[in-house]
Amino acid sequence: MSTLNIKTSIKIGIAASLAIILFQVSNIFLVYKYFKFDYYITAIAILFLVAGYFFSRYTHPPKAIIEAKEDPLEALTLKEIEILKLIATGKSNKEIAAANFVEISTIKTHINNIYGKLGITNRKQAINWFNQQQAIVLNDDL
Secondary structure, eight states: OOHHHHHHHHHHHHHHHHHHHHHHHHHHTTGGGTSOHHHHHHHHHHHHHHHHHHHHHHHSOOTTOOOOOSOHHHHSOHHHHHHHHHHHTTOOHHHHHHHHTSOHHHHHHHHHHHHHHHTOOSHHHHHHHHHHHHHHHHHHHO
16 A cells, blocks of 8 residues: 555544544534534535545645646647647637637637646747747757
8 A cells, every 4th residue: 555545544534533523522512402413414524525625635736737847848749739830830729620620619728738838828929939949959950
């Protein structure tokens, strides 16, 4: 068993123990006479929902946080490189979508993925980045 699995098991065990202790404390104070059983179930469900939310935030980083590679070009898929070439030639999203037989929304998704992987924010920066990469490749060939 890996350390991550052990840590996860411990956290789940602690959460379950806390739920049991909370239930026992409520029995000691005779709170159960004042509230219906449904309220206890709801409180425990909310407790685990909140715990799951925070647990997932710490174990799975947001998509926006992408590990930086030495060469951002390696991070791009073949389709994204193809779309980047079409952007660099001055094609619009509609023209790119027609050339690839997909919806414009699909092209926009690819473009946003390209922006995220390259660390850029707009089309002009994408064109400049692509042209710089072509210049580097041409200089390497000489």
